[in-house]
Amino acid sequence: MTAPGFWPACAMIAAIVLTSTTGEVLTAAAMKSIGDLDEIRARAGMKGAIRAVITCPLFFAGVFFLALSFFSLLFALNHMNLSLVAPASASLTLVTNAVAGKIFLKENVDRRRWASAVLVCIGVYLLAH
Amino acid sequence: MADHKLTARQYGILGLVAISAPLGDAFLSRGMAKLPAISLAHPGTLIAAVFTPWVALGIVLLIGYFASYLTALSWADLTFVLPATAFGYVIVALLAHFWLGDAISIERWAGILLITMGVGSVANGPSLTERPAPVAAPEELEVEEEQVR
Numbered sequence: 001m002t003a004p005g006f007w008p009a010c011a012m013i014a015a016i017v018l019t020s021t022t023g024e025v026l027t028a029a030a031m032k033s034i035g036d037l038d039e040i041r042a043r044a045g046m047k048g049a050i051r052a053v054i055t056c057p058l059f060f061a062g063v064f065f066l067a068l069s070f071f072s073l074l075f076a077l078n079h080m081n082l083s084l085v086a087p088a089s090a091s092l093t094l095v096t097n098a099v100a101g102k103i104f105l106k107e108n109v110d111r112r113r114w115a116s117a118v119l120v121c122i123g124v125y126l127l128a129h
Numbered sequence: 130m131a132d133h134k135l136t137a138r139q140y141g142i143l144g145l146v147a148i149s150a151p152l153g154d155a156f157l158s159r160g161m162a163k164l165p166a167i168s169l170a171h172p173g174t175l176i177a178a179v180f181t182p183w184v185a186l187g188i189v190l191l192i193g194y195f196a197s198y199l200t201a202l203s204w205a206d207l208t209f210v211l212p213a214t215a216f217g218y219v220i221v222a223l224l225a226h227f228w229l230g231d232a233i234s235i236e237r238w239a240g241i242l243l244i245t246m247g248v249g250s251v252a253n254g255p256s257l258t259e260r261p262a263p264v265a266a267p268e269e270l271e272v273e274e275e276q277v278r
Contacts, residue, residue, distance in 0.1 A: 024207060031202035038138075038200065053199065094211055101208040108258040109208050112250055116212040119247030126240030127218055 004079050012076040016089040019069035021096040025104050027062030032105070034059075087128035091121040135256055139204065145197040146210070147217035153190030155221065160184035205256040212251045219244050 004012070034040070034052050041049040053059055076085045098117040101107040135143070160183030164174075178184050201210045219241050225231040233241075 024211070027199070028202045028207035028210075031199055034203060037203040094215070097211055098208050101206065105207060106258070107206045107208050110254070112254045113208050113212070116247040116251035117208070119243045119250070120212045120215045123240040123243030123245075123247060124215060124218055126236045127222055127244065128240075 009080060009084075012072070012079065013085065013088050013092070015072040016069055016076060016085070017092045017096055019065050019072055020089070020093050021100050023062050023065030023067075023069055024093075024097055025062075025100045026058055026065060028101070028105060030056045030058035030062055083128070087125045090128065091125040094121045094124070135205070139201075139256075142197045142201050143205075143210070143213055146194060146201055147214040148220055149190045149194035149197065149217075150214075151217045151221040153187045153194055156183050156187030156190060158187075160187060206258055209251060209254070209256045212247050215244050216248045 030053075031037070034056055037049050037052070040052050044052075073085065073089065076089075094117050098109055098114060102109040160181050161178065163183065164178055164181065179188065198210070198214075201214075205213075222231075222233060222237060222241060226233050
């Protein structure tokens with residue numbers, strides 16, 4: 001495996017992070033629009049819960065971007081080592097999700113959540129590197 | 130932000146999300162590493178790999194992960210679920226250390242400590258952003274008042 005240059009490596013990791021963040025945000029928005037799955041299952045059974053999920057277009061948009069992220073990861077792993085790709089993409093995704101959650105999902109990302117995202121981000125990098 | 134506390138069952142679902150994803154990945158990795166190199170010229174061997182025990186078990190765990198992850202997102206914020214379930218990385222590292230005898234460097238212990246602090250911090254906070262209740266239209270309010278009378 002010949003290592004790619006700095007910018008191609010950054011582009012591959014950015015592709016994973018961006019597609020993963022988009023997928024997570026769309027999936028989260030879909031699940032919020034559907035409502036509490038535990039309550040739906042109690043009311044309409046497992047079939048009702050599955051129907052609620054698979055009839056939501058946002059859910060499929062999220063899955064599409066998560067699939068894109070998976071293939072971006074496979075492509076990056078074909079050019080770079082797992083020990084670089086996994087910690088870099090996993091830790092950066094935590095921070096981009098916090099930003100995207102605040103902007104697009106209007107979640108209340110308070111100081112506690114920012115601190116947690118940053119602690120876990122550095123922790124994942126140290127653990128997986 | 131209102132104090133949305135989770136039930137024991139909801140903590141159980143978060144635990145499933147945390148454990149099933151890294152374990153599923155580990156099983157997939159173990160299963161694929163045992164197979165001979167697969168080339169794109171023979172894609173059929175990739176499909177056959179799905180039915181080997183370790184890969185099949187990994188896929189079952191990842192399906193379980195996705196189902197519990199979707200359930201968690203239906204009652205908690207994305208910015209709560211992601212850090213709260215990162216504890217799975219710690220569990221896998223500790224399992225690898227105590228079960229498989231993998232060495233854990235000082236950097237990894239530092240990583241475990243930071244993740245534990247991050248998870249502990251977010252898990253003690255509210256799980257869901259409080260949304261203001263939608264304001265009812267004046268006609269609806271009048272109907273409700275009529276019903277009360």
